[in-house]
Amino acid sequence: MEISQLDRISYSILLQETLELRQVLQSIVNSQDTIDNYDIFIPFLPIMSSVCLGWCDLFTKEGIKIEIPDIEGYSCVRLLKNCRIGLKLYCDQRIGKATKQLKKNSEETYRLLKTDYNIFQRLVVSMLGQCDFGVFTINELPYGNTSQLFLYISDVINFERYKSLGVWETEARKVVFEFSKLLSQFINTIIDSFAKSNMIDKDSQIELVRFNFSYNDYFLIDEKRRNILKGDLPIEIQLQLFNILCQNNFIINVLPLVFQSGGLLYHRSRLQTYLVSVNTIKKIINKFPNEKYQKQLKEIVEVKEIYFDKDSVLRNNIFHYKIEGVDDSIFSIPEKYFYEFIEFNSRVEFNDFMQVISEEIIKINKVIYKMVEFC
Template sequence: MSENSNNKLTDLSLSQLVIEAAQMKQLLVQLKNSNKKIMSLLSNPLIPFFAFIGDGIIKLVPEEDDLTDETLNLDNYEFRRFIGQLRVGHKLLSDKTVSKTGKLLLGIQEQNFKMLTSEYNALQKIVIDSIGQRDLSIVSYKGIDFGNLLQTYIYLDPLLKHLDEIKYSDLKTILGPKLIGTSTALSSIISSFVSPFEEFGRLKIDKLVKIQSRIKEFESKDYFFLDKVRKDIFNNTLPMEQLIVLHSHLCQLNFIGTILPEIFGNVSDLYLRFKLITYLEAVKTLKKLVNQKQWIDDFHRDDINDILNSSIYKLISKRQVRNNIAHYTIADYDYEIFKGNNVLIDIIEFESKDVFSSFWESFEEQFVKVKLVIMSLIY
């Protein structure tokens, strides 16, 4: 490939990143201008997607440029690594084996339970022994789950190395600033990157737009999860750790597939990339489960195999397609295949030899199928 072609691909990669960073900045403005409780509920599940954009931008910043963040107490190297770990939160989990992922999540959940009960006196402990302690918090919008407390721990795990030393009353004073510090750092990176393009008139951010959803459409509810006797969430078909893994994937699928477009409106480029990513990560976990014969019956195994054998999954899980979905630097394609549309649309049309609308219709069907299979497995 010629140097001129490489330069054009670099410019095209940057252009796509600018578009998606601008859409994320618009989304951040909507959050900032909206009801504080709604902002809080939506910020946590957005963290890995903020980080995905932030990581793309950071990769353009030379290593010698200092990105030390004093609020998070991270030096230049640690901060870059932390943002990289945050990008699309379940990637690190779906890259692990089924057993390692489950043990990690169950360990975090058990630690959460210890913190909840860390300051109970003798009488309170007697009462809890009698009536139990709800330990899993799930957030929903119009009855659709889009987040659980465990996800926050997963996202911030690199910053929360000593949870076993934290009492529940101290958790908010520790977790709150970490969340705010992370969101502030990412917002600053994205805003600084987009601002020059605004100044030159190439982009316009609406500084007044708000989220129109009402707070009563959101609900946060606590469930018994670790308490096997009182357990009132999920079925008992799969081990507890696998139930929470699948529910966390379901929350991300719901958040990107339903919450993002309904609440935030036109963020089409973000919507496309993030929907493809959450689908791939969820299917990766299902692929690992399908061989666990002690957990998965023939009915569910057939459903999962149908997903794995679908033309949609085969297309976007191809190495070169998947890598371009997961990264902003275009690789493995000649500049000539790009038509000036969204980069991913051009790649998918090139690989499928068909118009994007045809692919998208089939993809939407597969996306829904993945959600239905997960729901069937856990409820």
């Protein structure tokens, strides 16, 4: 079957993003002595999965059969799809179903935590409590939390099969490590097959000296001792908002500053997390009207609808790596295909458009900080 010009353009954009992703992975590998790959890979998995699924969709359309091995008995394809859903944070599902799953995951985590202790330790926990929620920060900005891992892989590595959190976490770490390694190998194969390997800087490293990375434990499910997410909304709604906040911070801070990603991968990720954020906010304000923040939230939604209506060609491409609904004559420069597509659909110069997106993400973060009372 002959490939259309629009498909060729879509594949060209995907390859550029894959090269950028490969460069990030090279930097991580070169910096493995100074960076905890596990902590970094948790919020990074959705981005990797999104790019890899773009290639899987391409190969399927072209009738090319690819064999992706299972990981420790778990389906790699299912992990890919779950992690991409993780990037979207259930934005295509009803908010009620999504938040119930988040709360269930957190409660199950708390149950597993308590099963690891002896009688004396349980007595101490009954008196002092047990932290059940961890947050990763960079320069005091939250960029990841422990619920994200459960959100991405709990459908694959089921909590209920394990009697303790320690056993489950050991299994999860092993699967995440193998999954990350397999995705890296997949991306290497793509680069070797379709691009020039000399486009990758093999000596690049991540400079962490100027960044303050930290991890803190909190009480979340233990209502008497809760010291995080203490806003007025139901806890599961606050948790979903906090996941959005972490994802936003990872993409607008960690991705460009730590991983030095500033090309198409970074731009698409910003657009993806922006659309996810606004879509979630829209559903929340419809279900939980809040006079205190209603005006700010509605203004955020209104800005989004200026550029992305419900039938937006631009929105659909941002998540699916397939350009449709435009004439191929709008494209002229291969290195600028993505920029040309954005400018044609938004009617705004690319840098100006992305400046609006960045400013809106910052506005979203500010209101979420207030809504969940995180400081």
